[in-house]
Amino acid sequence: MTESLRRQVTLDEVAERAGVSRSAASRVINNAPHVSRAKRAAVERAVSDLGYVPNANARALASQQAGAVVLAISSENPRAFADPFFAEVVVGISSVLEETDHELMLMMATSARGQARLGQVLRTRQAAGVMLMSMHGDDPLARLAEQADVPVVFGGVPATFEPRYYVDADNRGGARLATEHLVTCGRTRIGTITGRMDEGAGLARYRGYQDALAVAGLDATRVIHGDFSEDGGADAMRELLTAHPDVDGVFIASDQMAIGALRVLQEAGITVPTDVALVGFNDISTARHTTPPLTTISQPIQPLGREMARMLLAVLAGERPSPLILPTRLTKRESTGTSTNPT
Amino acid sequence: MTESLRRQVTLDEVAERAGVSRSAASRVINNAPHVSRAKRAAVERAVSDLGYVPNANARALASQQAGAVVLAISSENPRAFADPFFAEVVVGISSVLEETDHELMLMMATSARGQARLGQVLRTRQAAGVMLMSMHGDDPLARLAEQADVPVVFGGVPATFEPRYYVDADNRGGARLATEHLVTCGRTRIGTITGRMDEGAGLARYRGYQDALAVAGLDATRVIHGDFSEDGGADAMRELLTAHPDVDGVFIASDQMAIGALRVLQEAGITVPTDVALVGFNDISTARHTTPPLTTISQPIQPLGREMARMLLAVLAGERPSPLILPTRLTKRESTGTSTNPT
DNA sequence: CTGAAAGCGCTAACAC
DNA sequence: GTGTTAGCGCTTTCAG
Numbered sequence: 001m002t003e004s005l006r007r008q009v010t011l012d013e014v015a016e017r018a019g020v021s022r023s024a025a026s027r028v029i030n031n032a033p034h035v036s037r038a039k040r041a042a043v044e045r046a047v048s049d050l051g052y053v054p055n056a057n058a059r060a061l062a063s064q065q066a067g068a069v070v071l072a073i074s075s076e077n078p079r080a081f082a083d084p085f086f087a088e089v090v091v092g093i094s095s096v097l098e099e100t101d102h103e104l105m106l107m108m109a110t111s112a113r114g115q116a117r118l119g120q121v122l123r124t125r126q127a128a129g130v131m132l133m134s135m136h137g138d139d140p141l142a143r144l145a146e147q148a149d150v151p152v153v154f155g156g157v158p159a160t161f162e163p164r165y166y167v168d169a170d171n172r173g174g175a176r177l178a179t180e181h182l183v184t185c186g187r188t189r190i191g192t193i194t195g196r197m198d199e200g201a202g203l204a205r206y207r208g209y210q211d212a213l214a215v216a217g218l219d220a221t222r223v224i225h226g227d228f229s230e231d232g233g234a235d236a237m238r239e240l241l242t243a244h245p246d247v248d249g250v251f252i253a254s255d256q257m258a259i260g261a262l263r264v265l266q267e268a269g270i271t272v273p274t275d276v277a278l279v280g281f282n283d284i285s286t287a288r289h290t291t292p293p294l295t296t297i298s299q300p301i302q303p304l305g306r307e308m309a310r311m312l313l314a315v316l317a318g319e320r321p322s323p324l325i326l327p328t329r330l331t332k333r334e335s336t337g338t339s340t341n342p343t
Numbered sequence: 344m345t346e347s348l349r350r351q352v353t354l355d356e357v358a359e360r361a362g363v364s365r366s367a368a369s370r371v372i373n374n375a376p377h378v379s380r381a382k383r384a385a386v387e388r389a390v391s392d393l394g395y396v397p398n399a400n401a402r403a404l405a406s407q408q409a410g411a412v413v414l415a416i417s418s419e420n421p422r423a424f425a426d427p428f429f430a431e432v433v434v435g436i437s438s439v440l441e442e443t444d445h446e447l448m449l450m451m452a453t454s455a456r457g458q459a460r461l462g463q464v465l466r467t468r469q470a471a472g473v474m475l476m477s478m479h480g481d482d483p484l485a486r487l488a489e490q491a492d493v494p495v496v497f498g499g500v501p502a503t504f505e506p507r508y509y510v511d512a513d514n515r516g517g518a519r520l521a522t523e524h525l526v527t528c529g530r531t532r533i534g535t536i537t538g539r540m541d542e543g544a545g546l547a548r549y550r551g552y553q554d555a556l557a558v559a560g561l562d563a564t565r566v567i568h569g570d571f572s573e574d575g576g577a578d579a580m581r582e583l584l585t586a587h588p589d590v591d592g593v594f595i596a597s598d599q600m601a602i603g604a605l606r607v608l609q610e611a612g613i614t615v616p617t618d619v620a621l622v623g624f625n626d627i628s629t630a631r632h633t634t635p636p637l638t639t640i641s642q643p644i645q646p647l648g649r650e651m652a653r654m655l656l657a658v659l660a661g662e663r664p665s666p667l668i669l670p671t672r673l674t675k676r677e678s679t680g681t682s683t684n685p686t
Numbered sequence: 687c688t689g690a691a692a693g694c695g696c697t698a699a700c701a702c
Numbered sequence: 703g704t705g706t707t708a709g710c711g712c713t714t715t716c717a718g
Contacts, residue, residue, distance in 0.1 A: 087426065121446065702704075
């Protein structure tokens with residue numbers, strides 16, 4: 001690391017300095033076999049003397065395989081990536097990638113243009129693999145990735161098909177946990193505000209609600225479909241109150257919606273949790289600060305990102321990892337009754 | 344886009360199909376001059392027939408300049424990127440980049456390894472430029488970027504030096520606004536909980552507090568230094584209460600700290616805003632949902648990202664844009680008194 | 687305006 | 703074990 005921090009140092013220079021052929025140098029760099037200890041050492045010295053750094057572009061071009069992987073987020077809404085959820089996922093991914101020689105490219109495949117570019121990046125082998133998140137319905141991205149003939153790992157399961165490789169949180173189990181908790185609290189007229197039914201998570205959470213009530217032998221028809229957003233949650237709660245005024249507990253498929261619902265309940269003079277108990281999903285940071293604080297299902301978001309990255313790495317290495325479902329857990333707070341006052 | 348979605352289509356193939364030389368084809372692709380209309384059209388047809396997509400690696404190698412730009416986040420804490428703030432910035436950046444042919448690489452220059460890799464990426468011209476965020480003290484990253492001899496745009500101003508190109512929010516002005524609001528509300532014993540003083544934002548917000556009180560002719564010595572975190576805010580508020588029990592208004596340099604402070608105040612039986620009025624900074628999403636909701640300074644976060652990207656693009660294009668300071672504004676909520684009950 | 691030729695820095699057969 | 707030889711797909715002089 002002594003000389004020239006600005007200029008490119010080439011392999012040839014290293015080879016010359018070390019007094020070996022370029023192939024030998026190359027072999028050392030990629031620690032391939034068939035190099036004598038002496039040469040190996042010489043090359044290594046030259047590398048550190050010169051501060052050699054391989055040129056990733058040349059390497060990718062020659063070997064037809066890139067070092068970068070891409071994280072693509074698909075959504076008709078460009079703001080989707082502003083969701084703190086993704087920030088966490090990215091942290092998880094980066095923490096794994098940082099240990100390897102893979103760079104992370106971020107692509108918001110929002111517009112047609114964005115999608116085209118993703119296809120282009122994949123097709124020209126600028127990226128070795130893709131992690132795909134947040135697709136609803138039959139997302140064109142999925143197809144695009146398949147065509148590109150590049151390893152794809154999904155974060156979350158699309159609503160319409162089960163990918164070969166994916167990591168997901170146990171949405172169904174979590175929803176079941178949430179609903180069971182409501183049952184445990186003594187609620188008997190339990191409704192739900194679902195997420196979008198064209199997303200895997202929305203569907204799974206709805207199923208979990210049904211599971212729990214089936215087991216408890218309770219009616220599972222107090223259902224309003226929402227869209228995961230705060231305002232959507234408010235609207236849905238109004239509908240729910242109208243359609244089923246007797247509801248005494250609600251499982252809400254996202255904390256954002258739960259916050260909207262909370263507002264509506266307050267405005268209607270309905271007390272949480274005394275009159276109606278609430279459970280959300282996601283454990284966003286705001287959930288701790290609402291009044292009352294929100295009981296919710298916590299997801300291991302950063303691990304989700306980590307495992308996505310690990311899985312992609314595994315596929316890249318020629319393995320065939322199995323899909324992974326990460327556990328979710330109940331985080332009790334006051335919106336379902338305090339511990340000192342269990343209903 | 345008819346044939347072969349999987350295979351690389353090369354420029355030569357396009358040239359052959361169009362019945363022109365490779366150079367001609369290349370010129371058309373890069374819409375350079377010196378090509379007859381006829382040839383141009385032929386090439387364009389061939390391109391779309393074949394679904395040609397230039398290979399970015401080859402291009403970068405040959406031209407010695409990459410298409411990708413990197414967003415590097417520096418922090419001793421890998422979780423820093425989990426901050427929703429960054430997610431917003433990234434959205435802003437992406438929205439601009441999506442219109443261009445630049446890819447976005449994300450690098451968390453957390454570990455020494457991460458920093459080394461960043462240097463490597465820059466040095467081997469895998470990236471055309473860098474956007475750097477969140478540095479405190481004399482961040483090694485800044486130096487690294489300079490050495491690499493690649494355009495660098497800073498997001499926020501480091502505490503120790505003023506970079507050539509940067510975009511920042513008007514932290515000082517915002518802090519002043521916040522403090523002035525406290526004055527307007529009739530508070531006279533106004534304290535502050537600052538952020539980290541080795542970050543530009545922490546410093547600037549403290550100065551803004553001083554500015555406002557100097558103008559108002561009020562005492563500006565009720566100062567406790569915090570660290571931007573929720574727990575840090577709680578600790579700081581305890582200290583402040585001990586050191587200056589007479590305080591009746593506090594400007595707190597981040598909403599996270601303000602939330603911690605709010606908790607301490609509540610526990611101490613001090614009513615907000617009646618006894619003590621509070622103003623935070625950032626307008627994080629939780630600020631709307633605390634009890635009482637938090638008056639705070641809103642920053643244009645997404646625009647910040649957008650402008651960073653635009654500035655980098657400008658530099659890349661050979662321009663010399665001036666640094667940019669984005670305005671901040673006061674968002675009034677109940678923590679400084681309701682509008683129906685202005686103190 | 688146009689095309690030929692010479693690389694960019696590296697990998698990968700292939701002979702030795 | 704080792705070095706030589708071709709390229710990877712593109713840009714870029716440089717003559718025509």
